[in-house]
Amino acid sequence: MPVPRPDLNPGDPVSRIETPALIVDLDAFEANLRTMADYAAKAGMRLRPHAKTHKCAEIAKRQMALGAVGVCCQKVGEAAALVAGGVTDVLVSNEVIHPGKLACLMSLTGRARIGICVDSDLGLDRLIAAAAEAVAPVDVYVELEVGGHRCGVTDIADGLALARRIADSNRLRFGGIHAYRGSAQHLRTADERKAAIDEAAARAAEFAAGLARDGIEVPVVTGAGTGTFTNEASSGVYNEIQPGSYVFMDRDYADNVADPAAPRFHHSLFVLTSVMSRRDAFAVIDAGLKAHSIDSGFPIVADRPDLTFSEPSDEHGIIKGAALPQLGETLRLIPGHCDPTVNLYDWIVAVRGDKVADVWAIDARGALT
Amino acid sequence: MPVPRPDLNPGDPVSRIETPALIVDLDAFEANLRTMADYAAKAGMRLRPHAKTHKCAEIAKRQMALGAVGVCCQKVGEAAALVAGGVTDVLVSNEVIHPGKLACLMSLTGRARIGICVDSDLGLDRLIAAAAEAVAPVDVYVELEVGGHRCGVTDIADGLALARRIADSNRLRFGGIHAYRGSAQHLRTADERKAAIDEAAARAAEFAAGLARDGIEVPVVTGAGTGTFTNEASSGVYNEIQPGSYVFMDRDYADNVADPAAPRFHHSLFVLTSVMSRRDAFAVIDAGLKAHSIDSGFPIVADRPDLTFSEPSDEHGIIKGAALPQLGETLRLIPGHCDPTVNLYDWIVAVRGDKVADVWAIDARGALT
Numbered sequence: 001m002p003v004p005r006p007d008l009n010p011g012d013p014v015s016r017i018e019t020p021a022l023i024v025d026l027d028a029f030e031a032n033l034r035t036m037a038d039y040a041a042k043a044g045m046r047l048r049p050h051a052k053t054h055k056c057a058e059i060a061k062r063q064m065a066l067g068a069v070g071v072c073c074q075k076v077g078e079a080a081a082l083v084a085g086g087v088t089d090v091l092v093s094n095e096v097i098h099p100g101k102l103a104c105l106m107s108l109t110g111r112a113r114i115g116i117c118v119d120s121d122l123g124l125d126r127l128i129a130a131a132a133e134a135v136a137p138v139d140v141y142v143e144l145e146v147g148g149h150r151c152g153v154t155d156i157a158d159g160l161a162l163a164r165r166i167a168d169s170n171r172l173r174f175g176g177i178h179a180y181r182g183s184a185q186h187l188r189t190a191d192e193r194k195a196a197i198d199e200a201a202a203r204a205a206e207f208a209a210g211l212a213r214d215g216i217e218v219p220v221v222t223g224a225g226t227g228t229f230t231n232e233a234s235s236g237v238y239n240e241i242q243p244g245s246y247v248f249m250d251r252d253y254a255d256n257v258a259d260p261a262a263p264r265f266h267h268s269l270f271v272l273t274s275v276m277s278r279r280d281a282f283a284v285i286d287a288g289l290k291a292h293s294i295d296s297g298f299p300i301v302a303d304r305p306d307l308t309f310s311e312p313s314d315e316h317g318i319i320k321g322a323a324l325p326q327l328g329e330t331l332r333l334i335p336g337h338c339d340p341t342v343n344l345y346d347w348i349v350a351v352r353g354d355k356v357a358d359v360w361a362i363d364a365r366g367a368l369t
Numbered sequence: 370m371p372v373p374r375p376d377l378n379p380g381d382p383v384s385r386i387e388t389p390a391l392i393v394d395l396d397a398f399e400a401n402l403r404t405m406a407d408y409a410a411k412a413g414m415r416l417r418p419h420a421k422t423h424k425c426a427e428i429a430k431r432q433m434a435l436g437a438v439g440v441c442c443q444k445v446g447e448a449a450a451l452v453a454g455g456v457t458d459v460l461v462s463n464e465v466i467h468p469g470k471l472a473c474l475m476s477l478t479g480r481a482r483i484g485i486c487v488d489s490d491l492g493l494d495r496l497i498a499a500a501a502e503a504v505a506p507v508d509v510y511v512e513l514e515v516g517g518h519r520c521g522v523t524d525i526a527d528g529l530a531l532a533r534r535i536a537d538s539n540r541l542r543f544g545g546i547h548a549y550r551g552s553a554q555h556l557r558t559a560d561e562r563k564a565a566i567d568e569a570a571a572r573a574a575e576f577a578a579g580l581a582r583d584g585i586e587v588p589v590v591t592g593a594g595t596g597t598f599t600n601e602a603s604s605g606v607y608n609e610i611q612p613g614s615y616v617f618m619d620r621d622y623a624d625n626v627a628d629p630a631a632p633r634f635h636h637s638l639f640v641l642t643s644v645m646s647r648r649d650a651f652a653v654i655d656a657g658l659k660a661h662s663i664d665s666g667f668p669i670v671a672d673r674p675d676l677t678f679s680e681p682s683d684e685h686g687i688i689k690g691a692a693l694p695q696l697g698e699t700l701r702l703i704p705g706h707c708d709p710t711v712n713l714y715d716w717i718v719a720v721r722g723d724k725v726a727d728v729w730a731i732d733a734r735g736a737l738t
Contacts, residue, residue: 002371003446003734003735003736003737016469018467018469018470018738019467019738020737020738021737021738052683052684074683074684075684077372094645094684095645095646096645097643097644097645097696097697098387098388098643098697100385100387101387119646120646120647120696122696122697123696145648149651149680149687150646150653150680150682150685150687151645151646151653151685152646154648182682274466274467275466276463276464276465276466276520277464277488277489277519277520277521278489279514279523282518284519284520289662289664289706289708289709290708290709290712290737291737293658293662294664295658295663295664295681311518311519312664313519313551314421314443314708314709315421315443315444315463316519316520318518318519327466327489327491327492328466328467328491337658339658339659339683340658340659340683343659343713344712344713344735344737345735345737346735365372365735366372366713366714366715366734366735367372368372368389368390368659368660368713368714369387369388369389369390
């Protein structure tokens with residue numbers, strides 16, 4: 001059963017929001033969007049923000065209105081939800097093997113420019129078969145392993161062979177090189193992150209050189225996340241960046257030591273929570289494991305560094321500190337990890353100051369396949 | 370946007386299911402339901418299974434068809450979804466402070482028997498006010514802190530005062546004592562769990578004796594989970610048990626050293642996942658942090674103790690082992706923690722052997738408020 005849209009209207013006080021709820025502070029959010037758009041423009045980089053963070057067509061369209069060439073997502077179901085919400089350019093920055101999913105992806109080609117990654121002959125075989133039903137050519141990127149220890153071809157010769165097959169197919173368009181090093185995003189120092197991306201960029205350059213030798217044009221070398229995008233942008237190898245979390249930020253990203261060359265982003269995403277039970281030594285809040293993801297550690301309490309969150313259970317969390325909030329009082333949690341937290345909500349309440357401004361659907365929430 | 374119902378029909382092979390997907394093995398599931406129903410009947414216990422585990426009206430109704438008096442849930446939104454799905458007796462085993470939520474709960478009283486917990490005067494004030502709109506009396510339980518370090522009155526005098534106010538209200542019905550020790554469920558040895566519940570039961574007995582002295586009848590003393598219910602059942606204090614996870618089980622419960630007096634439950638819940646990329650040293654599967662919750666540790670691979678899961682990212686997981694699965698091959702993960710994993714899915718595919726039997730809606734998925 002879909003979760004009903006919260007009964008909120010523009011201008012309502014934030015106190016009308018039933019908790020737990022996901023809220024976005026529009027001032028911080030809009031500043032984040034502008035900051036990244038300006039950065040990419042100045043750096044001469046194509047910006048293709050990752051929509052796996054927000055899963056929200058409204059946000060994707062705002063990113064594109066500020067100059068993004070399109071968005072990324074990780075799942076065909078996400079692409080379908082975003083295209084249904086009016087997003088016109090989506091790259092599935094991931095491998096898809098199941099023929100049913102590939103058929104679904106191809107069905108979107110009439111309404112949006114669609115891209116996808118491959119790293120295997122089987123994946124490409126199935127993609128070529130599925131592409132018979134595509135209305136428009138699909139951009140196919142070869143994913144290169146660049147130290148992320150996840151997907152991607154490890155042998156450049158394999159990558160060249162895949163690219164050749166794509167370029168020779170009359171149903172597909174070679175999109176370029178996908179070279180994302182996810183494991184570098186939360187290396188804590190700027191130097192560590194730079195060293196990791198230097199390595200990734202060198203690998204991508206080697207692949208690009210091989211493609212050039214084979215006479216295959218490389219339109220795009222794409223990758224990067226919120227933790228590293230300044231490094232990809234200055235590498236001389238990448239021409240497209242894919243940061244996602246910058247729109248919201250989270251506790252884990254804030255724990256990175258900032259790159260002095262990187263623009264600043266602000267926490268715009270919060271889990272609004274209420275105290276539902278009070279003891280002398282702690283307050284119990286209504287936001288537990290189903291209201292925010294603790295995979296990257298616990299949340300912090302916005303504006304209240306004196307309070308700590310601990311002992312989450314499915315529907316509860318414990319707040320400790322010298323000056324505890326009272327029963328019914330609300331707090332704003334900054335989640336440990338924004339992406340899987342957003343995926344727990346059907347709606348995000350956009351607030352400006354202490355007023356509700358809008359309610360946006362998280363269109364691709366739960367789009368797992 | 371709601372996630373579309375999977376395009377599956379009874380009799381379809383399991384291989385038609387797009388992954389990741391939540392599946393329930395009906396043979397194991399039905400055995401679990403019968404085992405707990407039989408246990409409660411023999412022990413003379415009222416059984417009120419916790420629906421926060423499955424959030425599924427179909428499962429709740431099956432539990433009630435086997436003798437459960439009703440179900441529990443933790444949130445008003447869950448109660449609304451379950452009642453909409455035809456469940457006729459729901460206890461919100463939790464405190465609710467927000468007037469809007471209380472109004473929603475009262476609106477359900479025309480269609481189901483509704484219960485709720487209180488542990489504060491403010492909560493009770495608001496409940497009494499909201500109950501003016503109730504169609505039928507609401508059962509109100511006083512939650513007692515019994516060592517769970519979460520909600521509940523700590524001073525029995527406070528509990529007696531709340532019970533007196535409930536009993537004297539013409540809008541409410543005193544339901545009894547809610548005495549759940551969540552923190553005992555995963556103590557690893559049966560002796561530790563028994564010691565914790567002995568303590569909880571002694572506390573509940575003390576409260577019950579106080580209520581008797583005050584001339585307040587205690588219809589129900591309720592609590593217990595899958596880890597401890599044999600202890601509550603043999604305590605002589607409780608007359609109702611609330612286990613939830615037994616329907617599915619998970620890796621964390623399986624890590625408990627079993628109580629020899631407890632019946633056996635089987636893993637019935639799995640995350641079906643596929644290999645989407647292959648390396649020599651590992652396989653990458655399509656089930657990451659958005660497909661199962663790692664708050665209680667990593668999943669294990671069913672039937673393949675030689676394989677290990679590690680390094681989850683948002684949409685990927687890494688499988689290692691000597692005999693790795695091939696690209697496109699499926700595995701079944703036993704989640705670390707069933708409740709927050711189920712909450713990630715809109716649908717659960719019921720399978721019998723290697724065939725799809727049914728697709729059930731997870732009605733209260735995402736019902737956070």
